[in-house]
Amino acid sequence: MPLYDCLMLLKSRIDKGQLKDLVGKVATHVYSRNGVLTDIKSFGAVQLGYGIKKLDGRHYQGQLMQMTMMVPPSFPKELHYLSKEDRLLRWLVVKHRGVKYGIEFLNEEEGRGGLRFPTGSLTTRDGDDDDEDDEDEDEEDADVDEFGRNRKIPSA
Numbered sequence: 001m002p003l004y005d006c007l008m009l010l011k012s013r014i015d016k017g018q019l020k021d022l023v024g025k026v027a028t029h030v031y032s033r034n035g036v037l038t039d040i041k042s043f044g045a046v047q048l049g050y051g052i053k054k055l056d057g058r059h060y061q062g063q064l065m066q067m068t069m070m071v072p073p074s075f076p077k078e079l080h081y082l083s084k085e086d087r088l089l090r091w092l093v094v095k096h097r098g099v100k101y102g103i104e105f106l107n108e109e110e111g112r113g114g115l116r117f118p119t120g121s122l123t124t125r126d127g128d129d130d131d132e133d134d135e136d137e138d139e140e141d142a143d144v145d146e147f148g149r150n151r152k153i154p155s156a
Helices: 016-032 075-084 103-112 137-142
Strands: 003-011 036-054 057-070 088-095
Touching (some): 003 016, 003 036, 016 036, 016 075
Antiparallel strands (some): 003 088, 036 057
16 A cells, blocks of 8 residues: 555644544544554644635634555545535645555565665775776766766776
């Protein structure tokens, strides 16, 4: 199951009881779909860059919350009921892409055998002696790719 973040911007006037009720509602929905709620963060009150207009007026402040969860890919479509929630100003679901977890992560770690740096890294590799190649460094510095890294051209 993929990892998702659900960001919720709530009205600043709601109390902790209503906040817990809303988080509990989403958490119950996650568990009913055999998902796992991995993290809940509250960032507290935040000042908004512009007012968000709702039926009860404009809001220039809100409470920001983040819920991280592992749920089936069809789950974000099922959160449409949050659009009808009066306590929310805005909500957003973001998928973590390229994150390895579980057995995939362990298999990748076993095959790696340690840290390997890319060829364009700033560290020196085994077998490179600074004293031997002083004359050739000027020629190598002239051949630089678009990122400023040296390209080594194999000699024939």
